[in-house]
Amino acid sequence: MFYYTLKRLFLIIPTLLGIITLNFFIIQFTPSGPVEQMIAQLQGHTSSKLDNISGKSNELSDDENKFGVDEELKAEIVASFGFDKPIGERYLDMLISYLQFDLGDSFFQNRPVWDLILEKMPVSISLGLLSTLLIYLISIPLGISKAVKDSSKFDIYTTTILAVGNAIPTFLFAIILIILFASGTFMEIFPMRGLVSDNFDSLSPVEQLFDWLWHLTLPVLSLVIGSFATMTMLTKNSFLDEMKKHYVTTARSKGLQEKRILYHHIFRNAMLIIIAGIPSALTGILFTGSVLIEIIFSLDGLGLLGYEAILNRDYPIIFGTLYIFTLISLLVNIVTDLVYRLVDPRIDFETR
Numbered sequence: 001m002f003y004y005t006l007k008r009l010f011l012i013i014p015t016l017l018g019i020i021t022l023n024f025f026i027i028q029f030t031p032s033g034p035v036e037q038m039i040a041q042l043q044g045h046t047s048s049k050l051d052n053i054s055g056k057s058n059e060l061s062d063d064e065n066k067f068g069v070d071e072e073l074k075a076e077i078v079a080s081f082g083f084d085k086p087i088g089e090r091y092l093d094m095l096i097s098y099l100q101f102d103l104g105d106s107f108f109q110n111r112p113v114w115d116l117i118l119e120k121m122p123v124s125i126s127l128g129l130l131s132t133l134l135i136y137l138i139s140i141p142l143g144i145s146k147a148v149k150d151s152s153k154f155d156i157y158t159t160t161i162l163a164v165g166n167a168i169p170t171f172l173f174a175i176i177l178i179i180l181f182a183s184g185t186f187m188e189i190f191p192m193r194g195l196v197s198d199n200f201d202s203l204s205p206v207e208q209l210f211d212w213l214w215h216l217t218l219p220v221l222s223l224v225i226g227s228f229a230t231m232t233m234l235t236k237n238s239f240l241d242e243m244k245k246h247y248v249t250t251a252r253s254k255g256l257q258e259k260r261i262l263y264h265h266i267f268r269n270a271m272l273i274i275i276a277g278i279p280s281a282l283t284g285i286l287f288t289g290s291v292l293i294e295i296i297f298s299l300d301g302l303g304l305l306g307y308e309a310i311l312n313r314d315y316p317i318i319f320g321t322l323y324i325f326t327l328i329s330l331l332v333n334i335v336t337d338l339v340y341r342l343v344d345p346r347i348d349f350e351t352r
């Protein structure tokens with residue numbers, strides 16, 4: 001297993017390089033880049049980046065603000081973003097920086113990308129951890145019950161509910177929960193936006209914890225309702241497959257109780273695929289699944305950061321987050337294989 005893990009670690013390098021390279025060159029040909037975004041802001045708007053370019057934003061006439069900018073200022077804007085260099089040189093500069101884990105500075109926020117990621121990460125981690133924990137706590141017992149009571153009324157009714165829940169988008173659940181429990185139209189129990197209250201700093205540690213959970217209730221419920229159907233059906237089908245195998249028949253013929261067969265024989269084999277999928281499921285919710293939820297509930301996390309970066313064509317944030325997320329995903333895939341081996345020592349990836 002050591003040599004397999006070592007080989008997988010080495011394979012991260014070409015995989016990561018290929019993904020970054022492909023996205024870099026695709027982005028270069030995307031219309032309306034950061035230069036165009038900056039020029040658009042000159043029409044009555046300013047930005048921190050523009051203020052650093054030489055102060056010429058205040059020298060533009062009304063006609064220039066309305067119809068365009070002069071060529072000298074445009075050239076300075078292009079140079080400030082580094083687009084005066086050949087594309088190959090920009091690409092090599094990016095690779096050298098990324099080898100040193102230097103993600104550069106945001107075009108429009110004038111802050112290091114690392115600082116922005118670390119600042120937003122607690123929000124996304126909070127959503128990801130709580131949502132994944134609840135999804136597994138609900139899905140596994142429900143899936144086992146459905147497998148044991150297969151084709152019963154309980155199984156049919158819960159399958160119908162799961163099918164409806166799986167068909168409705170997560171963001172629609174979020175909107176429904178806001179209307180029911182936060183807007184005041186029906187009830188106003190939970191806050192509509194934000195991660196903490198305005199007086200958070202003045203609260204005691206216990207009160208801060210409850211305030212944090214109070215704000216996360218609706219976002220987490222939105223993610224859980226929209227995601228636990230798949231995991232429940234996966235658990236059910238996994239247990240059903242194991243129940244049909246010969247070792248279960250042999251155990252029953254020996255007179256073992258059904259609960260002992262279920263939890264001492266079937267459980268370990270059936271849970272293999274579910275337990276091993278925890279790292280990748282957590283990564284998916286953490287980095288991609290909560291984007292719309294963060295936007296709807298105004299949670300300043302990684303999803304909202306990436307969304308705003310795409311709108312503003314903030315390339316350092318786009319490439320930086322892609323680089324970090326891809327690296328984490330590749331490492332998580334290795335962890336998933338190790339978990340497979342931990343759960344079932346019979347699995348040997350080195351002999352495959």
